[in-house]
Amino acid sequence: MRDIELRQASSTTDVDGATPIHGGTEVVPLIRAGLLKADTLVDIRGVIPRGIDGARIGAGATLAELECDPQVPAALREACKLAASPQLRNMGSVGGNLLQATRCWYWRLDWPCRLHGGDECFARDGEHREHAIIANDFCASAHPSDVAAALLALDATLRTNRRELPIADLYRLPTEDDRRTTTLESGELILELNVPEPEGSVYLKAMERKRWAFPMVGVAAARSSGVTRVALAGVAPIPWLLQGGLDQATPLPRNAYKLDVAKTLVQRAETALNGG
Amino acid sequence: MPEVNVNGHAYAVHGAVGTTLAEALRDELSLTGTKVACGEGHCGACTVLVDGIPTLSCITLVHAVDGAKVTTIEGLRDHPMVYSFVRADALQCGFCTPGQIISAVALVDSKAAPSTEEIRHAMAGNLCRCGAYPKIEEAIRTWQD
Ligand SMILES: Cc1cc2nc3c(=O)[nH]c(=O)nc-3n(C[C@H](O)[C@H](O)[C@H](O)COP(=O)(O)OP(=O)(O)OC[C@H]3O[C@@H](n4cnc5c(N)ncnc54)[C@H](O)[C@@H]3O)c2cc1C
Ligand code: SF4
Numbered sequence A: 001m002r003d004i005e006l007r008q009a010s011s012t013t014d015v016d017g018a019t020p021i022h023g024g025t026e027v028v029p030l031i032r033a034g035l036l037k038a039d040t041l042v043d044i045r046g047v048i049p050r051g052i053d054g055a056r057i058g059a060g061a062t063l064a065e066l067e068c069d070p071q072v073p074a075a076l077r078e079a080c081k082l083a084a085s086p087q088l089r090n091m092g093s094v095g096g097n098l099l100q101a102t103r104c105w106y107w108r109l110d111w112p113c114r115l116h117g118g119d120e121c122f123a124r125d126g127e128h129r130e131h132a133i134i135a136n137d138f139c140a141s142a143h144p145s146d147v148a149a150a151l152l153a154l155d156a157t158l159r160t161n162r163r164e165l166p167i168a169d170l171y172r173l174p175t176e177d178d179r180r181t182t183t184l185e186s187g188e189l190i191l192e193l194n195v196p197e198p199e200g201s202v203y204l205k206a207m208e209r210k211r212w213a214f215p216m217v218g219v220a221a222a223r224s225s226g227v228t229r230v231a232l233a234g235v236a237p238i239p240w241l242l243q244g245g246l247d248q249a250t251p252l253p254r255n256a257y258k259l260d261v262a263k264t265l266v267q268r269a270e271t272a273l274n275g276g
Numbered sequence B: 001m002p003e004v005n006v007n008g009h010a011y012a013v014h015g016a017v018g019t020t021l022a023e024a025l026r027d028e029l030s031l032t033g034t035k036v037a038c039g040e041g042h043c044g045a046c047t048v049l050v051d052g053i054p055t056l057s058c059i060t061l062v063h064a065v066d067g068a069k070v071t072t073i074e075g076l077r078d079h080p081m082v083y084s085f086v087r088a089d090a091l092q093c094g095f096c097t098p099g100q101i102i103s104a105v106a107l108v109d110s111k112a113a114p115s116t117e118e119i120r121h122a123m124a125g126n127l128c129r130c131g132a133y134p135k136i137e138e139a140i141r142t143w144q145d
């Protein structure tokens, strides 16, 4: 293993050039697999807010803390409760969850695919049963965060050490010129989420087994001022805000089933919200 | 150099940054009760308590638990849950068992008589390749008997 330095962050402006680590549930496996080539890790647990105070949620709060706090809107609570396993929810922060990398097996096995800077998407012509059905032309990876889909439906805002942004602006589709899937800059830290209280919200998740799996499809719906926002996990390379239905979907030969699952869950979520 | 309190004893750990808690426990401290199966956070075999909280030691850097209190299966030798697993015959190969017992102990610490749903929710991160789940559930339901 390469030589790595680990230091404690002294403030939120003290991370330039280093890789932040909070719970490490994503960072540690990526380092050990050689996918993350960090020379310096900076432990940010001491400088990231962690409490939950009404609509304000510290980015250092764990998923386990969110899943059982009654101040947290139902969709976000349920998304946390259905995410990962109990141990991972004890360890993983909500900020880190939003920045998790794709679970695409080609990417995880370090195939030189487009997301790694190469010029081929191996999943499109290969094994893509678990991959994206929307915006999957350049890279067909499916975003694995339940939590991000819930926050997107809830129209949450993020505060970083540099700016405030709607969660939708944290994500970008990778392109030929820029393969990144988030807009977070080097040295930028997510400090806090602001999650407005909706009139009602739900999160529904289809998985390959009953408990503890990444989302096959996750659907979050939230209603505020009579308007319902629906967002999905597991269907596009980034968390996906549904605008104008699912007819824009472009499933691949072996993952068309996801479209049926998504349509059903969207319908069920809307029914649940409208008291049906 | 990180210092970790394991089952009541303080240890200085020498591994390079990148060494996991599981590696430190097994290779440096010879506490091989903690098992590593997947090594990447999926199965729960490596579960230990860090300050009382079930934690995956295979993806925890030992340097990140500097100053923490770690409890491994060796520290639970006399816990009634161990006897309950034996009584209920809650294992086959036994490889997942140390992790199962750690999660079960944390669960009954927070609630002595959990419901079936609470058991299933709290134990979901401990996979058993032998499928001993019904007996594991029984062991947790009857641990106080
Ligand atoms: C096996 C497994 C299964 C999982 N299943 C699911 C699932 O079903 N659903 C789901 O939604 N999630 C799932 N997850 C994701 C899990 O919830 C995240 O890995 C976890 O929340 C990340 O938090 P962390 O504190 O451990 O992040 P770390 O590993 O410490 O960091 C993750 C990334 O975020 C960066 N980072 C962390 N905090 C900040 C911050 N405050 N500001 C800026 N950058 C930061 C790090 O540099 C790194 O790039 C799973 C993860 C694993 C390993
Ligand atoms: S889906 Fe994306 S991450 Fe997976 S092989 Fe294709 S380009 Fe790479």
Ligand code: FES
Residues within 6 Å of the ligand: B035, B036, B037, B038, B039, B040, B041, B042, B043, B044, B045, B046, B047, B056, B057, B058, B059
């Ligand atoms: S060995 Fe740690 S989770 Fe599988």
Ligand code: FES
Residues within 6 Å of the ligand: B090, B091, B092, B093, B094, B095, B096, B097, B127, B128, B129, B130, B131, B132
């Ligand atoms: S008893 Fe064999 S894996 Fe659980």
